[in-house]
Amino acid sequence: MSQTYQFHNIIGKSEKILEIFEIIEKVARTDSTILITGETGTGKELIARAIHKCSPRKDRPFVPINCAAIPEQLLESEFFGYEKGAFTGAMRSRMGRIEFSNQGTLFLDEISSMSLELQAKLLRVIQEQEFERIGGLKTIKVDFRLISATNQDLKEKIKEGTFREDLFYRLNVIPINVPPLRERKSDIPILVNHFLKELREHNKTSVRGFSDKAMERLMQYHWPGNVRELKNLVERLSVLKQQGIIELDDIPSSMGISVIPQMKPLVDINIKKGISFHTQVAEFERRLLLEALEQASWVKEKAAKLLKLKRTTLIEKMKRREIPLQMSR
Structure with missing residues (x-):
C-alpha cells in the first residue's frame, strides 16, 4: 500500500481523511487541547495516538481512559489515584492516570459519560495543572497534553444540563470531526x-x-x-x-444492504388526473422523515434537529407514518 494512504495506522485517501492528516501534522507540534468527535467505530483513538506520536511528547506516556467503561464510583480514583488508608481497601498508595501522564498525553474517551462533579474536578486540573490524590494533602503538579473524544453532541448535553459549558470550551480548543465510513x-x-x-x-x-x-x-x-x-x-x-x-x-x-429503499424525489407530483391532497401530504411527510433519518444515521436526536422538531414530535410522526423506530439490520 502506498504510504500516501496511511498515516500512523489511519488508512484512507478520501478528501476528508486527507484533511485530517493535515490537521494532525499541524496540531501535533503544539500543546493545544483537542476534542475529537465522531460516531462509534470511526477511529477517534487512532487519531489521538497519531497526534501523540507526531508530538514532542512522543517518548513519554500516552495514557487512555475510557470514561464510559469504568464505573462512576471508581473513575475518580482512576483519575487522581489515592493514598494508603484513603478508603476501605486502600492498602497502599496508588498513582492515578493523570499523574502517570505527566510530560505525556492524556486521552479521555467518551468524556460525555463523566459526572458533573468529576467534570468540575477535571476543569480545575486543566486550569491549575495540579491536583491532590484522594485522601492526600500534597498538591501534585502535572504537565500533560489533553485530548478528549466523544460520540455525543456536547452542545446538546450542555442544553440538557449534563455537561459543563465551561469545560466544553476548555476541551474544544481544536476540534477534529471524524467522518463516518x-x-x-x-x-x-x-x-x-x-x-x-x-x-x-x-x-x-x-x-x-x-x-x-x-x-x-x-x-x-x-x-x-x-x-x-x-x-x-x-x-x-x-x-x-x-x-x-x-x-x-x-x-x-x-x-441488510438496502437499509432504506431508494426514494423518489421529494417533489414528483402529477395532478392532471386528480390526486388526494391528504395522501400526498402524508407521503411527502413520510419521505421527508426518512430522508432526515438517513442523513442522521437514524440517530433520532440528530434527525429531529435537521427538521427543527422536538425529538418527541419526531417519534410521534414516525409512529403515525409507520416508520420503525430502529433501523432494520
Whole structure:
C-alpha cells in the first residue's frame, strides 16, 4: 500500500481523511487541547495516538481512559489515584492516570459519560495543572497534553444540563470531526486490503481479496458500525474462507444492504388526473422523515434537529407514518 494512504495506522485517501492528516501534522507540534468527535467505530483513538506520536511528547506516556467503561464510583480514583488508608481497601498508595501522564498525553474517551462533579474536578486540573490524590494533602503538579473524544453532541448535553459549558470550551480548543465510513466510501477498498494484509501477516488466513461483486456490496452497505464493523467483517469472512477470493455469496444476507429503499424525489407530483391532497401530504411527510433519518444515521436526536422538531414530535410522526423506530439490520 502506498504510504500516501496511511498515516500512523489511519488508512484512507478520501478528501476528508486527507484533511485530517493535515490537521494532525499541524496540531501535533503544539500543546493545544483537542476534542475529537465522531460516531462509534470511526477511529477517534487512532487519531489521538497519531497526534501523540507526531508530538514532542512522543517518548513519554500516552495514557487512555475510557470514561464510559469504568464505573462512576471508581473513575475518580482512576483519575487522581489515592493514598494508603484513603478508603476501605486502600492498602497502599496508588498513582492515578493523570499523574502517570505527566510530560505525556492524556486521552479521555467518551468524556460525555463523566459526572458533573468529576467534570468540575477535571476543569480545575486543566486550569491549575495540579491536583491532590484522594485522601492526600500534597498538591501534585502535572504537565500533560489533553485530548478528549466523544460520540455525543456536547452542545446538546450542555442544553440538557449534563455537561459543563465551561469545560466544553476548555476541551474544544481544536476540534477534529471524524467522518463516518458511509461518507468516505472511497476508502473501503484500501481499508479492506489493509485488513487482509494484516491477517495474512499473522497467518490467520490466505485470502487474497474480494471479488468485484463482493466489493460492490461492501460499497452499498450503510456501515452503522463504521471502520470497526468493516474490520470485523473482513476478519470473519477471511477466517471462514481461509483462502482464495471472497465472493458475493460469502457475505451474509443479514447485513441488510438496502437499509432504506431508494426514494423518489421529494417533489414528483402529477395532478392532471386528480390526486388526494391528504395522501400526498402524508407521503411527502413520510419521505421527508426518512430522508432526515438517513442523513442522521437514524440517530433520532440528530434527525429531529435537521427538521427543527422536538425529538418527541419526531417519534410521534414516525409512529403515525409507520416508520420503525430502529433501523432494520
